[in-house]
Amino acid sequence: MSLNPNAPRPKMEARELTLRYGTKAAIQKVSLAILDRRVTALIGPSGCGKSTFLRALNRMNDLIPGANHTGTILLDDMDIHDRSVDVVDLRRRVGMVFQKSNPFPKSIFENVAYGLRVGGMKDKAALEQRVEKSLRGAALWDEVKDRLHESALGLSGGQQQRLCIARAMAVEPQVLLMDEPASALDPIATAKIEELIHELKATYTIAIVTHNMQQAARVSDRTAFFYMGELVECGATEQIFTNPREKRTEDYVTGKFG
Numbered sequence: 001m002s003l004n005p006n007a008p009r010p011k012m013e014a015r016e017l018t019l020r021y022g023t024k025a026a027i028q029k030v031s032l033a034i035l036d037r038r039v040t041a042l043i044g045p046s047g048c049g050k051s052t053f054l055r056a057l058n059r060m061n062d063l064i065p066g067a068n069h070t071g072t073i074l075l076d077d078m079d080i081h082d083r084s085v086d087v088v089d090l091r092r093r094v095g096m097v098f099q100k101s102n103p104f105p106k107s108i109f110e111n112v113a114y115g116l117r118v119g120g121m122k123d124k125a126a127l128e129q130r131v132e133k134s135l136r137g138a139a140l141w142d143e144v145k146d147r148l149h150e151s152a153l154g155l156s157g158g159q160q161q162r163l164c165i166a167r168a169m170a171v172e173p174q175v176l177l178m179d180e181p182a183s184a185l186d187p188i189a190t191a192k193i194e195e196l197i198h199e200l201k202a203t204y205t206i207a208i209v210t211h212n213m214q215q216a217a218r219v220s221d222r223t224a225f226f227y228m229g230e231l232v233e234c235g236a237t238e239q240i241f242t243n244p245r246e247k248r249t250e251d252y253v254t255g256k257f258g
């Protein structure tokens with residue numbers, strides 16, 4: 001129990017989470033809190049289980065045949081694996097942005113409106129309002145407002161990724177999961193995404209997987225270091241990068257292995 005009443009509370013929390021593909025554990029007994037309206041970076045060498053952990057947070061691993069888990073994941077006080085949980089509703093509350101932007105072959109407008117239409121929103125004015133709000137939120141509105149009904153596939157890579165962020169935001173999630181959202185982008189588009197993440201954390205709780213150590217240091221408040229399926233340590237980003245408790249963390253953040 002924290003003594004500071006202003007200390008952020010966990011928005012999501014994994015307790016002793018083990019996730020296997022078949023019989024092989026990809027992550028073992030991971031206990032990690034994702035704090036409300038903070039950015040948590042998940043770092044570690046390839047194959048250490050970062051994406052597996054991220055995908056577990058909105059049960060995307062359910063889609064992989066043979067994936068199974070033990071342990072608990074809470075969203076606020078709700079066990080996300082409880083029988084009463086509707087997975088579609090969970091994924092609306094915990095949205096996801098992938099490494100490679102994946103706009104639908106539809107117009108810019110329809111990409112953002114998609115989840116709203118699926119959710120039953122029919123009113124044209126309401127749809128237009130929410131699409132504009134989401135595009136503004138994703139810092140894309142000014143670039144696309146005059147071409148909303150053109151194909152999303154005509155946008156640049158960086159614009160497509162911001163469109164995917166707008167699409168995720170349109171259904172008003174509480175948590176945004178980002179799996180290397182800038183790894184396919186050039187430095188200018190990457191800087192825009194990083195700036196956006198900085199703005200989004202006023203509203204959203206964000207967990208981001210990144211291979212880029214500088215990016216983790218720039219965008220996150222907290223950093224969790226994974227190694228071979230284990231969570232080695234998690235703490236304030238500055239502490240993890242300047243004064244880690246564990247030797248393995250120090251070796252990784254100083255580039256001794258990777």
Ligand SMILES: Nc1ncnc2c1ncn2[C@@H]1O[C@H](COP(=O)(O)OP(=O)(O)OP(=O)(O)O)[C@@H](O)[C@H]1O
Pocket residue numbers: 021025026044045046047048049050051052053064
């Ligand atoms: N769909 C799958 N089926 C079987 N094994 C998988 C699957 N996805 C991941 N794995 C295995 O689980 C382990 C963790 O993978 P994961 O993708 O979570 O790691 P990662 O840290 O995100 O890696 P990277 O940084 O390379 O993306 C790896 O051994 C990987 O081979």
